[in-house]
Amino acid sequence: MKKYNIVLLTILLSFLALSGLSGLTNESVSIHMHITNTEQGQSPVFIGRKVLFSYSAPSKKRYIRRVGISFGFEDYRVVYPFFKNGKNVFIYVADVPAGIASIDYRIIVDGLWIADPNSPQTFVSNDGFTISRVEIPAYLKYSTETPVIKQGRTVQFIYSGDSGKSVFLAGNFNNWDPFMLRMKEDPGEPGLYSLSIKIPSGNQYYTFIADGKEIIDPNNPKKAIDKNGKKVSYLFVP
CATH class of the missing domain: 2.60.40.10 (Immunoglobulins)
Incomplete structure (x- = not known):
């Protein structure tokens, strides 16, 4: 577990560096703790100006290789890979986008595009696809x-x-x-x-x-x- 925490902290620091952040802020420590303690997929979680998406297999018998996420505000052109924590939960940390009231997204599990089973909202697009949606908190x-x-x-x-x-x-x-x-x-x-x-x-x-x-x-x-x-x-x- 100690070795895992070191690896996870390294991943988090790399993510923060790519985001233009330096040092461990209260926000980054909270993110690290949340990632470490997440035991199963859950609804998106807002921490500071970040939002954390998570996904886990519906049963222990199912093995999942890769999970990704794609966003409506990018017209679903890009798929971002999740990483897996020490409890077999796939996680992706994103910046909260400016200028929109909600985030529409889809999860990609081993190549299959699906709605997030933990999303607080879903709707059917004009193309007939089920889309997940999470409202951005008013303070953000x-x-x-x-x-x-x-x-x-x-x-x-x-x-x-x-x-x-x-x-x-x-x-x-x-x-x-x-x-x-x-x-x-x-x-x-x-x-x-x-x-x-x-x-x-x-x-x-x-x-x-x-x-x-x-x-x-x-x-x-x-x-x-x-x-x-x-x-x-x-x-x-x-």
């Missing part, structure tokens, strides 16, 4: 657009994390006060916090504060270093 759909600049210099900030936290927004637009701008958790989407405020034009720098811990916006690629050498997020308001 929102996070592809954060921060959202609206009319009149109003900006919507969105933070996703654990439910029940005290989350605040601090930036140069409020003199970095860590308690002035509290973000509200969406009761319909636990763990999704948002705040819309009007801020001045120009470059604006900010960070989130969750239970006293400063967190830069993971969904905003624009980063800067403040005068104290601390990394922060920024945006330009017209």
Whole structure:
């Protein structure tokens, strides 16, 4: 088992490197643990900005050589291979695509195209094929657009994390006060916090504060270093 964990961690690190990630983040550790502990195929699981698909043989008597997956947003042109964990479960880890509300896909088992037996939804396409579908959680759909600049210099900030936290927004637009701008958790989407405020034009720098811990916006690629050498997020308001 120890040898297997080392091999699996090597696979995961290779995947993260190909994804442009470096180091073991909370997301990557969670993915590793999920892969290690998965004992049978299950519905797709979202961890951070990744989604994990899994498949296992319907019975122990059936031997499966290869499993793949193909996606509707790519018109099913590409088949991506699964890898197998130490419990004979085939797994594929994908980035959550931006700009769509759900992921349509099909599983390929030893060359046979099928619907995912663990998919929460299926439908029949115009061509008569049964397609699997998984809805993308609202917090991920929102996070592809954060921060959202609206009319009149109003900006919507969105933070996703654990439910029940005290989350605040601090930036140069409020003199970095860590308690002035509290973000509200969406009761319909636990763990999704948002705040819309009007801020001045120009470059604006900010960070989130969750239970006293400063967190830069993971969904905003624009980063800067403040005068104290601390990394922060920024945006330009017209």
